[in-house]
Amino acid sequence: MSEFKERIDALASLMEEYRLTEAVLEDGPFRVVFRRHSTPVAPTPSVAEALSFEAHDEAPFETEPAVPAAPVGTPISSPMNGIFYDAQSPTSPPFVKEGDSVTAGQIVGLIEAMKVFNEIPSPVSGVVKKVVAEAGTVVAVGDTLFLVG
Structure with missing residues (x-):
């Protein structure tokens, strides 16, 4: 796993642990801004197309599936x-x-x-x-x- 990806994973864990709404990771010429929104925001197609990730043999990052809860009030x-x-x-x-x-x-x-x-x-x-x-x-x-x- 690349050092940059490890830093991204660590930052994501810290955001979750401390319930941060925004964090910035800078590495040389790269600057990544993470923002947590209360509602999902669809990515802009041009941004989504510009992003690419290398395939790794490692297990993919797993998240818990979103299960809509019945409204309580x-x-x-x-x-x-x-x-x-x-x-x-x-x-x-x-x-x-x-x-x-x-x-x-x-x-x-x-x-x-x-x-x-x-x-x-x-x-x-x-x-x-x-x-x-x-x-x-x-x-x-x-x-x-x-x-x-």
């Missing part, structure tokens, strides 16, 4: 990139937890972006079916934070 999505917090402070109880009733407009979390804490209101009333986002993790625009049913 209405998603509350992140309106911005930042760090998600489920409570006002580290010693405070979470704004909401699974099984809690919420009303439209009720604050369910915070996202810190550029040292500013932004309140995340629930767009719907209902019961919190699932807390998807973990406190202290990086979230991107469109990432599901909660499911309300």
